[in-house]
Amino acid sequence: MPISFEGRLARAGTAVLALIFPALIHAQTVSQPAVINTPPCNDYNIKNDPVLTAKQRTCIWAGNLLTSGSVFGAAVSSAYGQLTDDEPSWGQGAAGFAKRYGARYAQGVSKATGQYLTALAFREDPRRKPSNCIAWKRAVCAARSVFAQPKESGDGYRPVFSYLAGAAASGFVGIGFYPDSGTVNLSVRRTGTSLASSLLSVEIAEFQPDLLRFLGKRFSPKSTAKQAGAGSSKE
Amino acid sequence: MRNRIAALAICALTGCYPVKQYQSNMVGLVPPAPNSKVTGPIPLGFVEFDDNGQIFSRAQLENTVEEMKKLHEACRDGFTAVLFIHGWKNNADPNSNNVAGFEAFLRQVYPEVKKGLKDDCAKPLMGIYIGWRGARVRIGKNFSYWNGSNAAVRAGGLGLEEALYRIMRTARPTPSEESNLILIGHSFGGRVLEKVMTPYLENEILNELRHSNYNGGAMSFPLPTLTVLLNEAAPATDSKQFLDFLKNHHVTYTADDKRFPLFLSITSDGDWANHILLPVGQGAARMQMKTRTYCTGNAEADRKSKCSGDPADPAVITSQSTYFTHSTATIPALYSHYFVSSPAALHCQENDNPIGPSFTAGKETYLVCETSAAWNRTPYWVSSMPITIVPDHSDIFHPALYETLMSFVRERLHHEGSPPVVKAQ
Numbered sequence: 001m002p003i004s005f006e007g008r009l010a011r012a013g014t015a016v017l018a019l020i021f022p023a024l025i026h027a028q029t030v031s032q033p034a035v036i037n038t039p040p041c042n043d044y045n046i047k048n049d050p051v052l053t054a055k056q057r058t059c060i061w062a063g064n065l066l067t068s069g070s071v072f073g074a075a076v077s078s079a080y081g082q083l084t085d086d087e088p089s090w091g092q093g094a095a096g097f098a099k100r101y102g103a104r105y106a107q108g109v110s111k112a113t114g115q116y117l118t119a120l121a122f123r124e125d126p127r128r129k130p131s132n133c134i135a136w137k138r139a140v141c142a143a144r145s146v147f148a149q150p151k152e153s154g155d156g157y158r159p160v161f162s163y164l165a166g167a168a169a170s171g172f173v174g175i176g177f178y179p180d181s182g183t184v185n186l187s188v189r190r191t192g193t194s195l196a197s198s199l200l201s202v203e204i205a206e207f208q209p210d211l212l213r214f215l216g217k218r219f220s221p222k223s224t225a226k227q228a229g230a231g232s233s234k235e
Numbered sequence: 236m237r238n239r240i241a242a243l244a245i246c247a248l249t250g251c252y253p254v255k256q257y258q259s260n261m262v263g264l265v266p267p268a269p270n271s272k273v274t275g276p277i278p279l280g281f282v283e284f285d286d287n288g289q290i291f292s293r294a295q296l297e298n299t300v301e302e303m304k305k306l307h308e309a310c311r312d313g314f315t316a317v318l319f320i321h322g323w324k325n326n327a328d329p330n331s332n333n334v335a336g337f338e339a340f341l342r343q344v345y346p347e348v349k350k351g352l353k354d355d356c357a358k359p360l361m362g363i364y365i366g367w368r369g370a371r372v373r374i375g376k377n378f379s380y381w382n383g384s385n386a387a388v389r390a391g392g393l394g395l396e397e398a399l400y401r402i403m404r405t406a407r408p409t410p411s412e413e414s415n416l417i418l419i420g421h422s423f424g425g426r427v428l429e430k431v432m433t434p435y436l437e438n439e440i441l442n443e444l445r446h447s448n449y450n451g452g453a454m455s456f457p458l459p460t461l462t463v464l465l466n467e468a469a470p471a472t473d474s475k476q477f478l479d480f481l482k483n484h485h486v487t488y489t490a491d492d493k494r495f496p497l498f499l500s501i502t503s504d505g506d507w508a509n510h511i512l513l514p515v516g517q518g519a520a521r522m523q524m525k526t527r528t529y530c531t532g533n534a535e536a537d538r539k540s541k542c543s544g545d546p547a548d549p550a551v552i553t554s555q556s557t558y559f560t561h562s563t564a565t566i567p568a569l570y571s572h573y574f575v576s577s578p579a580a581l582h583c584q585e586n587d588n589p590i591g592p593s594f595t596a597g598k599e600t601y602l603v604c605e606t607s608a609a610w611n612r613t614p615y616w617v618s619s620m621p622i623t624i625v626p627d628h629s630d631i632f633h634p635a636l637y638e639t640l641m642s643f644v645r646e647r648l649h650h651e652g653s654p655p656v657v658k659a660q
Binding site for chain 1: 258259261263264265266276279329330331332333334335336338339374375504505506507509510511514549550551552557561565566567568569570571573606608609610611612622626627630632
């Protein structure tokens with residue numbers, strides 16, 4: 001049966017509408033201003049959000065796996081191990097260094113992972129904050145942050161397990177791959193060393209701004225605004 | 236060919252950031268933060284420039300200007316725009332911490348801007364984020380200092396100059412307008428901003444001076460409310476020439492004999508990047524060029540130093556390398572103002588005057604004082620800033636910083652009488 005002109009027109013109109021309508025909808029959507037949401041793992045959000053999500057904690061952990069400290073720290077420690085021949089079975093040379101480097105790096109990864117999982121389980125805040133203490137007490141307060149942190153309510157302190165767990169993970173993971181020093185005794189010693197390095201790092205973080213300010217003053221020119229103004233009458 | 240392969244290999248190893256536009260051409264909205272006082276979303280426009288200072292998409296600028304025009308028409312004097320130029324190791328990527336920080340800063344600004352405005356002014360605040368290739372590599376970022384510094388100079392080119400001019404004309408069509416435009420350049424972003432704003436102002440002032448009808452009165456050209464160079468990472472050789480220009484032409488920015496800033500260059504006392512890294516970086520850069528020794532007026536000393544040209548001004552800085560290896564706000568001889576804070580007594584030193592009432596930022600109360608005997612008495616204000624306001628180079632988006640900047644703006648807004656004007660001779 002032949003289709004009338006009106007029918008053809010109606011079909012064509014429907015087809016055109018079918019083509020145009022999604023485009024119109026799309027145009028409407030595009031012209032609406034988009035809400036700008038920065039990702040939760042943006043450094044600013046991680047630093048400033050009052051409570052961290054599991055995703056943000058994971059981002060911190062992932063970020064800790066490949067830092068200049070972890071890469072170069074493992075290199076320096078391996079070089080020292082090579083020098084003192086700490087694992088005679090691994091020998092010297094590039095192969096010995098590579099094995100030592102791998103072991104040190106694995107220890108670092110274990111430490112970061114142990115810390116991350118424990119903090120996640122106990123809902124500890126992995127972010128370091130400068131202490132509110134003054135003068136020499138800052139050293140004590142910084143050290144305390146390895147073992148205790150303020151409660152969310154602001155009322156007193158709660159114990160922190162993550163540093164200890166990270167240190168233990170770093171110390172005991174060596175049982176799996178150190179041929180000569182993979183004993184329990186030496187693992188306990190490595191745990192102690194790792195905890196000491198955590199303590200040292202929080203102390204450095206606490207006093208680093210003061211040290212940099214002190215150095216910064218040494219780099220700055222000394223003449224003051226008034227001394228400069230004394231020799232000038234121009235406005 | 237070998238160079239290209241080497242460059243590609245370095246890029247692969249260090250994780251180069253691509254040269255690309257990160258944000259859409261449309262003006263977006265910053266959502267209110269949970270539990271915040273912000274009642275509505277804040278429009279935020281991005282205008283991005285590539286590694287050569289060329290704009291990525293003109294639509295970004297057109298849409299930003301168009302949106303700003305609409306908002307300004309709705310709110311008139313109640314409208315405020317804050318423009319931010321990010322610094323080193325940042326770009327316009329949503330993952331850049333400056334993007335999130337600027338959004339948070341806008342949320343902090345909003346309640347103050349909204350205060351006392353009518354309901355028909357629904358969106359009184361707009362943010363503009365200027366993106367450029369400040370982030371270059373993902374690993375070994377500190378080694379990109381020289382590349383970043385050069386990129387900042389390229390970013391402060393004609394493209395950005397046009398963008399800033401159009402934004403200024405839209406947000407504050409006349410100098411007497413009470414709407415606000417605050418320009419903030421951070422770190423290398425300060426250098427970008429200075430590279431654009433100082434030639435602009437110098438041209439405008441010289442044009443007015445050249446005009447046969449000029450009789451020392453008020454000059455009329457678009458001006459932002461305040462231009463802030465925050466922890467600016469730029470050699471002071473850039474600002475020194477502009478300071479000399481302002482001094483030699485006796486440029487003032489005053490209302491009823493009260494001084495106001497055209498520029499505010501402030502650096503935190505805890506900004507180790509500017510106090511240590513910049514002198515080291517610039518010291519290395521100095522190997523490629525020569526600086527000169529200024530004459531002192533002492534014939535014997537001048538003969539020995541083989542100086543030539545005008546005498547040192549200020550006289551206490553006798554080598555150009557001091558300017559080349561330090562930023563403006565780390566050279567105390569160029570300071571014009573200083574902060575005093577509680578619990579120390581809140582008063583200025585003898586003969587110095589406060590620029591306004593004290594203000595509270597964070598846990599402290601501050602007073603900003605003008606050094607009456609300073610060498611720098613120009614409208615290019617320079618000061619250091621306590622670490623309680625901004626603790627270091629990068630950690631800038633704090634309510635305390637907002638309060639500090641507003642203390643400069645408020646003083647101007649609440650100034651009774653005629654608005655400040657630029658005059659020169």
